[in-house]
Amino acid sequence: MEESKMENGKEINNENIENNESIETEENLENKESDNEDNKENELNKKIEELENQNADLKDKYMRAMAEMENIRKRAAKEKIDTIKRANKDLLLSLLNFMDNFERAIKAGENNSDIQNSEYYKGIELIHKQFIDFIHDNGVEEIECLGGEFDPNLHEALTMVEIPDCEHEKIVEVYAKGYKLNDELLRTAKVIVGKPKAKE
Known part of the structure; x- marks a missing residue:
């Protein structure tokens, strides 16, 4: 009887051990599954973080x-405008030489009434006026200088002459007019400058 009990006791103990092992195994499995899930979640979070970083990097590169x-x-547009301006500047500068010649022709006939009344002279005046209108329409303005002070930034002195009762240097004659293109100097005026008479 006692052996049977002992055996039964052993059996009971064995069953308890098996039950305990079974419980531990289940717990281990659950722990492993939980660890696996945590690992997967960590991996997913890392992957998400990597993708977010890649996305931010790509967005930065795109911007x-x-x-x-x-x-x-903008640079190409500015270069195009500058090229057009330079081309216009060169063209207008060349046209100013024709203007000078027309003005000399007009000036030559100013004191002769027969020349002034001729159709030839009137034609020259008309062409001169058309030139003036054309350059004004393209942003060219004459630099007014006769009687004004000499400014080396705007005027080129061809010669200087002494003038009585002159207090400071001033422009007494304009040989070739100066011009600005859109407030930028296009050509300096060629002038004769009067200066105070030297003290004896």
Whole structure:
């Protein structure tokens, strides 16, 4: 009887051990599953973080590329405008030489009434007026200088002459007019400058 009990006791103990092992195994499995889930979650979080970083990097590169493209577009537009301005400047500068010759022709006939009444002279005056209108329409303005003070930034002195009762240097004659193009100097005026008479 006692052996049977002992055996039964052993059996009971064995069953308890098996039950305990079974419980531990289940707990281990649950822990492993939980660890696996945690690992998967960590991996997913890392992957999400990597993708977010890649996305931010790509977005930054895209924004930089767009800004660079905009800068290139603006630079190209400015270069185009500058090229047109330079071409216009060169053309207008060449035309001013024709203007000078027309003005000399007009000046030559100022004191002769027969020349002034001729159709030839009137034609020259008409062409001269058309030239003036054309250059004004293209942003060219004459630099007014006769009687004004000499400014080396705007005027080129061909010669200087002494003038009585002159207090400071001033322009007494304009040989070739000066012009500005859109407030920028296009051509300096060629002038004769009067200066105070030297003290004896």
